[in-house]
Amino acid sequence: MTAALVTDGLGKRYGSQWALRDCTLEIPRGSVTALVGPNGAGKTTLLRMAVGLTRPSAGSVRVLGLDPHVDAAEALPRVGFLAQEHPLYGGFTIAEMLRVGRELNPGWDEEAARARIAELDLPLKKKVRSLSGGQRAQVALTLALAKRPELLLLDEPVASLDPLARREFMQTVVEAVADRELTVVLSSHILADLERVCDRLVILAVGRTQLAGSIEEIVASHRLLTGPRDEAEDVARLHDVVRESHAERQTTLVVRANGHVYDARWTVHELDLEEIVLAYLGQDAARRREAVLS
Amino acid sequence: MALIEFHLDSRSGVPTYLQLVQQVRHAVQLGILTPGDQLPTVKEVVAGLAINPNTVLKAYGVLESEGIAEGRRGQGTFVKSSAPAPLGDDLGRLRRSLRDWFGRARAAGLDEQAIEALLSEQRASGSARRVA
Amino acid sequence: MIWLSWRQQRTETLIAAAILALLTVAFVPAGIHAADLYVQQHVARCVDRQTQACGFVVGNYVLNTGVLRGLLDSGWFNLIPGLIGVALATPILLDLENGVVRLAWTQSITRRHWIGTKLGFAVGTAVLAGAGFSALFTWYEIPFDRIFGRWDKFDFEWLAPVGYTLFALGLALAVGVLVRRSAAALVVAYGAYVAARLFVQYWLRQHLVAPLSATWGPRSAGPNLSSAWVISQVPSDKAGHPFSGGAQVFQACVRSNGDGFKGVSQACMARHGAGFTHAVYQPASRFWEFQGIEFALFAGVALLLTAFAAWRVLRTD
Numbered sequence: 017m018t019a020a021l022v023t024d025g026l027g028k029r030y031g032s033q034w035a036l037r038d039c040t041l042e043i044p045r046g047s048v049t050a051l052v053g054p055n056g057a058g059k060t061t062l063l064r065m066a067v068g069l070t071r072p073s074a075g076s077v078r079v080l081g082l083d084p085h086v087d088a089a090e091a092l093p094r095v096g097f098l099a100q101e102h103p104l105y106g107g108f109t110i111a112e113m114l115r116v117g118r119e120l121n122p123g124w125d126e127e128a129a130r131a132r133i134a135e136l137d138l139p140l141k142k143k144v145r146s147l148s149g150g151q152r153a154q155v156a157l158t159l160a161l162a163k164r165p166e167l168l169l170l171d172e173p174v175a176s177l178d179p180l181a182r183r184e185f186m187q188t189v190v191e192a193v194a195d196r197e198l199t200v201v202l203s204s205h206i207l208a209d210l211e212r213v214c215d216r217l218v219i220l221a222v223g224r225t226q227l228a229g230s231i232e233e234i235v236a237s238h239r240l241l242t243g244p245r246d247e248a249e250d251v252a253r254l255h256d257v258v259r260e261s262h263a264e265r266q267t268t269l270v271v272r273a274n275g276h277v278y279d280a281r282w283t284v285h286e287l288d289l290e291e292i293v294l295a296y297l298g299q300d301a302a303r304r305r306e307a308v309l310s
Numbered sequence: 311m312a313l314i315e316f317h318l319d320s321r322s323g324v325p326t327y328l329q330l331v332q333q334v335r336h337a338v339q340l341g342i343l344t345p346g347d348q349l350p351t352v353k354e355v356v357a358g359l360a361i362n363p364n365t366v367l368k369a370y371g372v373l374e375s376e377g378i379a380e381g382r383r384g385q386g387t388f389v390k391s392s393a394p395a396p397l398g399d400d401l402g403r404l405r406r407s408l409r410d411w412f413g414r415a416r417a418a419g420l421d422e423q424a425i426e427a428l429l430s431e432q433r434a435s436g437s438a439r440r441v442a
Numbered sequence: 443m444i445w446l447s448w449r450q451q452r453t454e455t456l457i458a459a460a461i462l463a464l465l466t467v468a469f470v471p472a473g474i475h476a477a478d479l480y481v482q483q484h485v486a487r488c489v490d491r492q493t494q495a496c497g498f499v500v501g502n503y504v505l506n507t508g509v510l511r512g513l514l515d516s517g518w519f520n521l522i523p524g525l526i527g528v529a530l531a532t533p534i535l536l537d538l539e540n541g542v543v544r545l546a547w548t549q550s551i552t553r554r555h556w557i558g559t560k561l562g563f564a565v566g567t568a569v570l571a572g573a574g575f576s577a578l579f580t581w582y583e584i585p586f587d588r589i590f591g592r593w594d595k596f597d598f599e600w601l602a603p604v605g606y607t608l609f610a611l612g613l614a615l616a617v618g619v620l621v622r623r624s625a626a627a628l629v630v631a632y633g634a635y636v637a638a639r640l641f642v643q644y645w646l647r648q649h650l651v652a653p654l655s656a657t658w659g660p661r662s663a664g665p666n667l668s669s670a671w672v673i674s675q676v677p678s679d680k681a682g683h684p685f686s687g688g689a690q691v692f693q694a695c696v697r698s699n700g701d702g703f704k705g706v707s708q709a710c711m712a713r714h715g716a717g718f719t720h721a722v723y724q725p726a727s728r729f730w731e732f733q734g735i736e737f738a739l740f741a742g743v744a745l746l747l748t749a750f751a752a753w754r755v756l757r758t759d
Contacts, residue, residue, distance in 0.1 A: 048362055067548050068547075071759060088552045092548065092552070101541065103541060103542040116549075117549070119443060119445055120546065122550060163550065190360055191356055193362070194353040209360070212359070215364050
């Protein structure tokens, strides 16, 4: 079965600045993938290219095997997209927003959409601009899901929401995943909730993929090593060091397992997902700091 | 309406799917769930906890392999008719030996935090993760 | 998409309709009154006759009916087609400015379909509004056109207002896709509309087709210019060149005519080579040709500007 999203050397340049560069990844169907990275990492650019809002400057992107720009008519009905600001027509009522969905999508499920709005306890006559942030997000999500996409792309969907609205939003998403064959890719710079909801992770930093894989595998394969300072270089030669930090007498390393056995002088600790991600993001920041200072 | 409701302790260090497995086992042992009862559907669990559906599928898979539950196509997952009966005597014996152990641990000078750390460590080493 | 285009344009369409309704309410009763009076006072007979009595009939008629017409004379109503055209561009520009297009572009229709339908709606509404404006004033002007000629209210009749409305719409769209701030874009576009209209009206139009010219002496009546567009009419010499020696000739030819009044002898003027009139004009018959050319000009430019805007939207990243 074709992967849900495949990129190959994908890049986007605005003027002389690359917002995304050399991005190669493959996201299988049925997964819920987190796209993680600091602001400006290229997450939004990647998602926009996947849905055809932006054209690549380099490389290629395929969604469900289709080119989102060339095959737009075929791809758009099958790919749902929710932009960060949860765009809706402010002066419209909820009923009118549903009508927009109905008129613009041949595969629209009106019954499910109405049922969902009723579940949310929102009157159809209510104007969109009078909705709270969380309600707005839910209405926008209803719109994205009611066209019954096979792939759902969410750009920082919960960044602007309070914790309860965040939880409710993600509940809706995973419920939809459980309900049907839905692949989800969501970008976020909030790491906390990701481990619950996602089974795959892609780390983007400085517009490049740093790490990609299943969360279970990532957590199982990364370790924190603490050991004597002078051993550091030897270890670095043997192991895949993600981040290192040195105290006067002690060195701490975050490493990715590559089959080597750790020397007995090193104490090995497990890491949770958040720590691993921060190690990758921190390595990147450190490199940038060095580049600036040197 | 689902028969039981799951909860998660995100700080326990125990993987989510294992927590679900333990809670089902616990419910069966206490008699809250009896053979033939339906476990909450994947959709119900996922909607309640906002977790990945695969996690629930994994938990239910483990329960099936342990013989505690069985999946019926198109209907859901059910507590198996041959689920191990509540322990009864075993439970009493285990409880007593635990009481003894706690007494010995405190006598050895361990405070509550040290005991907690010891318990977590042993619990975690029983799970799937292995040190490389 | 059709419902959506209408719904998003609803406010602006209603504004245009309200403006036209107001104009209708103001001008229709007066127009009916003017048409009735035209018949009652037998003005038709007097339109082409240059007698004093007819002059009085026509003058009296215009005095009694042309009060509202004075508003048209002032030219301010020329601003209305521009206002409507620019307003109709607003929904599209606002959508682009606040990013909600990302919603429409990620449903199941292509961007081409979206922009095509929206522009179709805006253009269609502009044509209707322009046609409504034109129909109202073309009808109102019927009796006055017979007196003053059609050229007098060229900008308000037949095809011209449709072209102007489309032009304003095209300008607003083109400027709007280049300048991301809608408010600024609309102001700039409207300014450009006014400038272009003034330029065409006061300079370009007369050059669109080479005008006719005529020179005639004091004893002949000259061509009938009552319905023509007289671009210039100046005293001249026999060859048609503007006469500059007016003061000396006047001195030389002033005569007392016996009643105590002084007059200028025409014969004397002719001997000095003066007393002719040279006129540059477009005849009444060319009205339709000019309407066609001006419409093609404004509508053609509007088409280019709109196509440009559509192209830019399709290339937005």
